[in-house]
Amino acid sequence: MPESGVIHDIGYQRYTGPRLGPGYSARALYVHGVRSAYGLGRSPWAKVLPIGLIGLAGLASLIIVIINSQMPQPVLDYVGIASTFTFAAAVFVAVVAPELVSVDLRTNLLQLYLSRPLGRASYALTKVAALATATFLLFAAPMLIMFIGMAFSTDDGVAGVVEEFGGLLVGLLAAVVHASLLAALGLPIASLSGRRVFATGMIIGVFLITAPISAFLRELDPGTIGRLAGLLDPNSLLNGVDQWLFGADVSLVSIGSSGPVYGLVTVALTALGTMAAVWRYKGVKS
Amino acid sequence: MPLIETTALGMRYDGKVTALSDLTLDVEAGVVGLVGVNGAGKTTLIKLALGLLTPTSGRIRVLGLDPIADGEQVRAKVGYMPEHDCLPPDMIAAEFVTHMARVSGLPAAAARERASETLRHVGLYEERYRRIGGYSTGMKQRVKLAQALVHDPELLLLDEPTNGLDPAGRRAMLDLVHRIGTEFGISVVVCSHLLGEIERICTSLVAIDAGTLLRSATLSSMTGHNDLLVVEVDEGAERLATALTAGGVDVRRENRVLTVRLGQDDGAVYDLIRDAVADLDLCLHRLERQRYQVADLFRDRPAEEVSHA
Numbered sequence: 001m002p003e004s005g006v007i008h009d010i011g012y013q014r015y016t017g018p019r020l021g022p023g024y025s026a027r028a029l030y031v032h033g034v035r036s037a038y039g040l041g042r043s044p045w046a047k048v049l050p051i052g053l054i055g056l057a058g059l060a061s062l063i064i065v066i067i068n069s070q071m072p073q074p075v076l077d078y079v080g081i082a083s084t085f086t087f088a089a090a091v092f093v094a095v096v097a098p099e100l101v102s103v104d105l106r107t108n109l110l111q112l113y114l115s116r117p118l119g120r121a122s123y124a125l126t127k128v129a130a131l132a133t134a135t136f137l138l139f140a141a142p143m144l145i146m147f148i149g150m151a152f153s154t155d156d157g158v159a160g161v162v163e164e165f166g167g168l169l170v171g172l173l174a175a176v177v178h179a180s181l182l183a184a185l186g187l188p189i190a191s192l193s194g195r196r197v198f199a200t201g202m203i204i205g206v207f208l209i210t211a212p213i214s215a216f217l218r219e220l221d222p223g224t225i226g227r228l229a230g231l232l233d234p235n236s237l238l239n240g241v242d243q244w245l246f247g248a249d250v251s252l253v254s255i256g257s258s259g260p261v262y263g264l265v266t267v268a269l270t271a272l273g274t275m276a277a278v279w280r281y282k283g284v285k286s
Numbered sequence: 287m288p289l290i291e292t293t294a295l296g297m298r299y300d301g302k303v304t305a306l307s308d309l310t311l312d313v314e315a316g317v318v319g320l321v322g323v324n325g326a327g328k329t330t331l332i333k334l335a336l337g338l339l340t341p342t343s344g345r346i347r348v349l350g351l352d353p354i355a356d357g358e359q360v361r362a363k364v365g366y367m368p369e370h371d372c373l374p375p376d377m378i379a380a381e382f383v384t385h386m387a388r389v390s391g392l393p394a395a396a397a398r399e400r401a402s403e404t405l406r407h408v409g410l411y412e413e414r415y416r417r418i419g420g421y422s423t424g425m426k427q428r429v430k431l432a433q434a435l436v437h438d439p440e441l442l443l444l445d446e447p448t449n450g451l452d453p454a455g456r457r458a459m460l461d462l463v464h465r466i467g468t469e470f471g472i473s474v475v476v477c478s479h480l481l482g483e484i485e486r487i488c489t490s491l492v493a494i495d496a497g498t499l500l501r502s503a504t505l506s507s508m509t510g511h512n513d514l515l516v517v518e519v520d521e522g523a524e525r526l527a528t529a530l531t532a533g534g535v536d537v538r539r540e541n542r543v544l545t546v547r548l549g550q551d552d553g554a555v556y557d558l559i560r561d562a563v564a565d566l567d568l569c570l571h572r573l574e575r576q577r578y579q580v581a582d583l584f585r586d587r588p589a590e591e592v593s594h595a
Binding site for chain 2: 011012013014015017018019020021022024025028029032041042043046103104107108109111112113114115116117118119
């Protein structure tokens with residue numbers, strides 16, 4: 001063991017400074033969660049997928065900006081980004097959610113967290129919030145790029161910029177809805193397995209299985225069943241909300257007059273998923 | 287105030303496996319060794335003390351608080367080092383310990399400062415800027431200890447801290463635990479299934495077996511007993527015993543071997559034995575001083591004495 005050399009050992013110092021409460025603990029875990037979702041503070045390999053995805057999203061929005069500025073009518077607006085990027089965000093959640101919770105389970109790091117002033121419920125809620133924030137950033141980054149691009153290329157001066165800004169705010173609101181639902185669905189699923197691969201597979205599986213069922217029902221019956229079939233698949237569910245609330249141009253499903261049902265189901269699923277995460281950690285072995 | 291106080295504490299897992307039953311004990315400040323074989327209930331007791339488990343019967347208080355009702359307060363004042371691996375391999379040790387300090391409630395700047403200080407105290411210097419995944423078992427144990435110590439707890443709970451270490455590593459870890467208890471002034475409860483290993487660093491010992499208390503005492507009261515002298519003679523052990531008893535010493539005889547308790551004035555006892563052997567003209571085979579081993583306190587104790595404990 002190397003000696004500390006010239007550094008004088010002043011012995012152990014007791015800590016007399018402030019000790020902040022459980023709220024601060026949760027905040028520390030939250031910031032750590034958002035950072036590690038993008039691989040910050042972790043190995044270079046952990047950065048590849050999340051940073052790559054957000055980079056691709058940015059690139060895609062740049063291309064959209066260029067196309068939009070050439071066309072008389074924009075082909076895709078801010079809410080359109082939220083709708084079309086949902087599947088990419090689902091992939092992001094599938095990769096990142098296991099990073100946030102499965103690793104803690106597998107390495108037993110969870111018991112170190114639980115032996116600190118941080119309750120089981122706040123651990124679960126903090127992780128859901130961190131995942132939702134990371135997912136929100138994935139939506140927000142391309143929207144910001146689009147806003148900057150459109151603001152510079154607008155022909156209507158300040159009025160054009162203000163209009164674009166209004167669009168951006170609506171888009172960010174849609175992003176909050178998307179990110180919350182995806183995180184509330186992905187996190188409890190990921191928390192079932194300590195193996196990252198299984199957790200990722202299960203989340204992707206939910207999307208892969210529900211999408212064709214929903215599409216099949218929509219094909220089968222264009223009536224009420226078809227209109228409500230979109231509820232089965234998160235991707236079309238969120239698109240339905242976008243159409244109902246934010247008037248999205250992109251329509252994966254025809255929701256007819258059942259927009260409120262889509263909204264209700266989205267809120268219910270988000271709440272249910274969050275509760276499932278809390279419930280899951282109530283019983284977890286520590 | 288006792289650090290940990292339990293009253294008729296019982297813990298059953300799933301209503302089937304009994305981990306602790308009717309455990310009543312007081313753990314006083316100092317370095318406390320919690321000994322017992324694997325499965326005796328040591329880890330269960332620690333998890334109950336942290337409020338991670340809810341006791342199925344009885345009561346436990348830690349630092350005067352109820353770990354279930356005041357869990358947050360208890361866990362802010364207690365540091366816990368689990369038995370098994372619990373570190374994220376792809377984090378840098380210094381960052382990890384800083385993060386854990388913040389989760390314990392230390393402001394960012396203080397967390398960073400205390401993390402590097404604590405890592406230095408446990409013996410990690412330049413290595414602390416490497417990823418934990420590349421660490422040896424000994425270094426991982428040090429990081430585990432550092433994360434338990436970083437928020438300057440009042441009580442440190444160490445579950446088998448020498449697990450997986452080689453003899454030199456064990457000695458270094460135990461010395462470190464001893465320093466934490468004495469120089470740092472933090473009370474430590476250290477679990478081990480190896481009594482011989484922790485007896486030299488502890489101020490008191492608690493022995494549990496199959497979820498019940500076997501014995502709890504301070505080490506000074508345990509080793510405060512006088513040493514024993516073993517006297518072995520060829521024949522006439524009975525006569526020698528009678529002579530020594532007449533001389534006023536405590537003698538036990540087992541065939542040809544006498545065990546004599548050394549009193550305050552052990553020189554007098556030696557003289558008495560020498561004179562008695564010479565007077566009776568016996569053949570002395572062996573005269574050996576036997577140090578009182580703590581292990582003797584836990585071994586071969588009469589059944590009724592155990593149930594009293």
